[in-house]
Amino acid sequence: MIVRPGDARYAELTHRGYNTRFVASPDEIWLVHSASQVEKAVHQAIAKNQRITVRSGGHCFENLVDDPQFRLLVDMSEMKSVTFDPALNAFAVEAGAQLGEVYKALYEGWGVTVPGGVCPEVGVGGHVSGGGYGPLSRRFGLVVDHLYAIEIVVADSRGRACTIVATREANDPHRDLWWAHTGGGGGGFGIVTRFWFRTPGATGGPSSLLPKPPSRMRETFVTWPWAQLTEADFTRLVMNHGAWHAANSTPGSPYQVMHSSFQLHSSLAQTIQLEIRMDATLPNTAKLHDDYISAVCAGVGVRPTIDIKEGTWLDIALEPTASYGAYSRQKSMGGHLRKPLTATQVGAVYRSLTDPNHNGVGLVYLAAYGCQINTLSSSARAIAQRDSVIKLWYANNWSEPADDAIEVEWLRTLRKNVHGATGGFPVPNDQQDGGYINYPDVDMRDPAQNTSGVPWYSLIWKGNYPRLQQVKNTYDPKNVFRHGLSLDPS
Template sequence: MGKVTRRGFLGGTAALGGAAMTVELTGLTKPAQAAGGPPFGPVVVRPADPRYDDLAVRRTNQRFRPQPDYFHVVGSTEQVVAAVNEAVRAGRRVTVRSGGHCYENFVGDGAQVVIDMCEMSEVYFDAERGALAIEAGATLMQAYRKLYLGWGVTIPGGQCGGVAAGGHIAGGGYGPLSRRDGLTVDYLHAVEVVVVDRAGRARAVVATRNPADPNHDLWWAHTGGGGGNFGIVTRYWMRDPNATGGDPAKLLPRPPAEVLSGVAVWSWEGMTKESFRRLLRNYAEWHVRNSVPGSPQVSLWGSLLIPGRQAGADPGGMVLPAQIDASVPDAERVLRDHFAAVADGVTPEVFVPPLIRDPWFQAVRTLSLGAESESGRYKGKSAYLRKPFADEQADVAFDALHQAGDVSSRGLLWLLSYGGQVNTVPPAATASVERQSILKALHLVTWDEGQDGAAHLEWVRRLHQRTFAATGGVPVPGGGSGGAYINYPDIDHADPAWNTSGVPWSTIYYGDNYARLQRVKARWDPRNVFRHALSVRPPA
């Protein structure tokens, strides 16, 4: 697999931030400047500067390399406003990067100025707003650490610790606590965004959850509308909408004190097509039966990884890591019953090593992926699943992954736990429209420098297309599918060569919420300054 491990890619689209610092971990309303000095930046880095190449490679998908006229590394909202004003006045195309975890070339494609948010990475309690603030460049691991050590709380975000808040939250955000607690955006209290008006002037706007807020529609657009659409997010404020009072230790979910985790493993050796069907069906049906909010089972989260068969004596196999809140009554039984239900009737026999019990933050650090383990050349294609794969769809995966080959051995089908509390929110309440699915599916392939990238792209495209052949090669919402996840963007969904469904890409990602997102776009980005291959289009 090269530099990309098969554990990664849970986090979303934006990422790698710099070190965060506050005066102390509790009770403060504003972050302090490092060592009492002036704020960072701004820093403009042009191609002749030796730092340029370092900034150009600061991304996880090595398929793409941004080569703008300059990178603008910022340290405050005011600096973002100034940077955008300068670029717009000069007629330069602007893109933004929280860290670079994008599946597609949204940062580099046509960019003349890349505004880099990595040094805006503070996490702190804002007493004035009564919410916990996370700047756009803060990585999820930085946010988890500060929120937990400071106040004993967390957000239900992704498992990839190097992903940053900037794009992750805007695209919806989900992770191991989402079945219990919902999506990350279900806790979005307010967002600060640098927007550009019709005259080309940039300014910072704060939009809140309050329906009476005249900027409320901009808040709504950032509850799943995706990054790079309406402006540049500089910070988010997070608070449980049901929380009362101003104690920061009571404003967000408390994570489990301990996590009980384990893994189930099946070998490719002896795995038949019929048994493979059973494995996929068992896994999905467990989620159909066990996604009732408040039940012990929604505290269980897992991800079934099915890598391509390897050549040689050890063909590898399917791996199901899963974890549960250790305080759930009979947690060990629930976890073992999960493994048994998935393994029921499947041959070869499942192997389950001893379970592991860890404090929550230790488990997060152990199970999280850093930026290094996510980097490489890759192509990912996602889908929400409302029902188990049909046998025909399981057969497509088996045929693509079972036969060992130079390309298929670098491929992966990934089925991630979903549903539960996520599905209690009405589809129109947030821009994250899909609130019916039980699993997320990801088709992925990776390759190394010097290998035939075109062959690997063709392989994963065919796998995705054949999986959803009954709906034109894409996961059209309705029936067994629920569309696709914008934090795993795939430009092929907008390509009629790969999407023959007649359903536009915007419906696949946004469903009935797209028209409202277009109205928000028209109001807040009337010049279409912030755009990419799958950005929200201004209304006709």
């Protein structure tokens, strides 16, 4: 189905993006149902010289999809089936499915899951291609560590679209194309229409081919009120949290069954919060849980409120993400930490979060990483960060277009102050380990913003960049598939 301006459906389809700073305005939106239909869209885009882009769930934080340069938008939202494919002995997931739909189908159908993200509304296409992580990743690795194959529409040197199935098999001539979608990001090599998942080395029937989640989970929110926190208390909390993760994120740690995210909201939000999710079925769950909270709280003069609940894994996995409501304009960027933030860096965070001239909902998000994630080499998948202990995300949300400049600058100032020693970005070194394509920031590509001297692509992919560049040269030599953070053919 093709929707054009003037169609009653056009407005809804163009406003699906998460970040309302950017709204799509294509000449055509193709709601596709198969790879063959995607091929037709690509054929037309090449023939008419239309910039083409693709949307899965619509949660891209930057204007990598909702950019006025794009004239043909391929919308994958109707392609969301989840089935078992006996021919490939793997689970086939169409690229338009949302994570929650995947979790529900895999668990109710076969009792298995993939260790994907915490937000059930996020689309599979971009999440997987960028190397997604989530609450089960410390135990089972990244979602791409279980990716067996992809179906993708690419464009050859003569401008012809074709569909390729690329697998991780060593003898597959398209193996590098599969590898590029284990962290290389979506929309820069072609349009993925389907993913297949099977854990490496897994054998037997479908119910033994992917990880089995715990039958029950414990979810805890530990909350501190900003009104009672001094700078010393705040610093101690963040330093305690970082030190704990540095000590408890090695492969095989008893804490691999636990995920947490420290959500340091700006003072406008009135609280900061530690969310914990962990396997509730283990005999030492309560002790691990309580010892972790005690370690984070040690020496802090403010007692938090602690709210604990338990439920089935699926019920908690399908909890909707908290909405920012009218605060839907956004700027963010992310990265990885091999070692915790220093006291100087935490001080920079505190100053930004308590900035009286800041009217947005700012957030520094410190997510648990490491454990099983760090058992693979940096080149095994396209996502190179395999010895980090914390995933980092800076974000700012606000409501008024008139505030765009000041609120974007707030985020930039936070980033520059925290990473001032390395040109304003988390340049890989002994403490930091670069960016994350699923938390994109086009400032990386701007020499006025990125003063690190390190190219944007090396910030994200480090030593995996040359191999990704070769995939781009091979499968998209005419640069049909491009956006603000995609590689150009060389």
